[in-house]
Amino acid sequence: MEKKKILTGDRPTGKLHIGHYFGSLKKRVELQESGEYEPYILIADVQALTDNFNHPEKVRDNVREVAIDYLSVGINPEKTTIYIQSMIPEVAELTVFYSNFVTIARLQRNPTVKTEIEQKRDLFGESVTYGFLGYPVSQAADITAFEGAFVPVGEDQLPLIEQCREIVRKFNHVYGDILVEPEAVLSSGKRIKGLDGNEKMGKSLGNAIYLSDSEEVIMEKVMGAVTDPNRIKKDDLGNPDVCMVAYYHNLFTSKEDCKKVCEECRAGKRGCVACKKELAKNIIEELRPIREKRAYYEAHPELVDAILKEGTKKARNTAKATMKKIKQAMMLNYFDDTEMSV
Numbered sequence: 001m002e003k004k005k006i007l008t009g010d011r012p013t014g015k016l017h018i019g020h021y022f023g024s025l026k027k028r029v030e031l032q033e034s035g036e037y038e039p040y041i042l043i044a045d046v047q048a049l050t051d052n053f054n055h056p057e058k059v060r061d062n063v064r065e066v067a068i069d070y071l072s073v074g075i076n077p078e079k080t081t082i083y084i085q086s087m088i089p090e091v092a093e094l095t096v097f098y099s100n101f102v103t104i105a106r107l108q109r110n111p112t113v114k115t116e117i118e119q120k121r122d123l124f125g126e127s128v129t130y131g132f133l134g135y136p137v138s139q140a141a142d143i144t145a146f147e148g149a150f151v152p153v154g155e156d157q158l159p160l161i162e163q164c165r166e167i168v169r170k171f172n173h174v175y176g177d178i179l180v181e182p183e184a185v186l187s188s189g190k191r192i193k194g195l196d197g198n199e200k201m202g203k204s205l206g207n208a209i210y211l212s213d214s215e216e217v218i219m220e221k222v223m224g225a226v227t228d229p230n231r232i233k234k235d236d237l238g239n240p241d242v243c244m245v246a247y248y249h250n251l252f253t254s255k256e257d258c259k260k261v262c263e264e265c266r267a268g269k270r271g272c273v274a275c276k277k278e279l280a281k282n283i284i285e286e287l288r289p290i291r292e293k294r295a296y297y298e299a300h301p302e303l304v305d306a307i308l309k310e311g312t313k314k315a316r317n318t319a320k321a322t323m324k325k326i327k328q329a330m331m332l333n334y335f336d337d338t339e340m341s342v
């Protein structure tokens, strides 16, 4: 039996950090290793341009960076197809077809899009672009072009998957049972707070540890993490519940040692500097294999590009096959493609 396809992706607007790692990358590697699915990962450069249209170089440069991050955490190109969205013109074509199945009002009500527009007032002012407002339609094309059955995402992406399902249902109602209706799978990964205690780790917030950070940079960042503000001297009794260092110990330090951290902190028997150094050491160790793989791929960009090219070619073939069915159903096959090659 054919394996069901799973599809995920990221906008290439920056390198990936440990928030991505715990939130989604680990899960993607797990799903890949389970061997139960046929996984696709897209680097969504067209979608990245919807709010970075004035920085094409940033998006372009991050395509390879994100690919390197994937490879470094264990995404295996033999098992997972990694491809570049803009190289699949069928996706853009499908976006146009799907635009008949979504109203402006519905897009404006999409909670994810709504929040993002609020956050991007600087860019959009009072009136958002057609491209940004419509990116859920292009995301529906991303998913359905590959007949993605499962989409592992974080909670913030659920309204986008719901929007895709609606488009699929309306389309199938009119044109027959053509499209696969995808299901969201909540990636059970945790949402990681920033070094500053912010609820979210994010590149724009400057509170992230990147998979690409060197040992020195990790040390420096951890030394600057927010600790219990009421603790001034080493023998002040501390509260690890409000300390970001203790929070990260829970992610990177053995259970046993975590217990010790908390006990000693509460008893005023642990210095914050030593506590941070211990944490930094653990993070550095845990990320070492990723960092080493990263260094290898950074030194071999031609290998990364070959992987991207191979994946994108394979993805294009999949998308073409789906497109053929869709055009037939929509009666847009006046001439056959093969007659039209120039």
Ligand code: TRP
Pocket: 007, 008, 009, 010, 011, 042, 044, 047, 139, 142, 143, 151, 153, 157
């Ligand atoms: N919107 C996603 C993000 O911001 C990226 C993305 C684009 C995506 N197309 C997708 C995710 C298709 C899942 C499926 O991270």
Ligand code: SF4
Pocket: 227, 228, 231, 238, 239, 240, 243, 244, 245, 246, 261, 265, 266, 270, 271, 272, 273, 275, 276
């Ligand atoms: Fe945080 Fe460690 Fe300092 Fe306690 S000792 S406040 S856990 S850094």
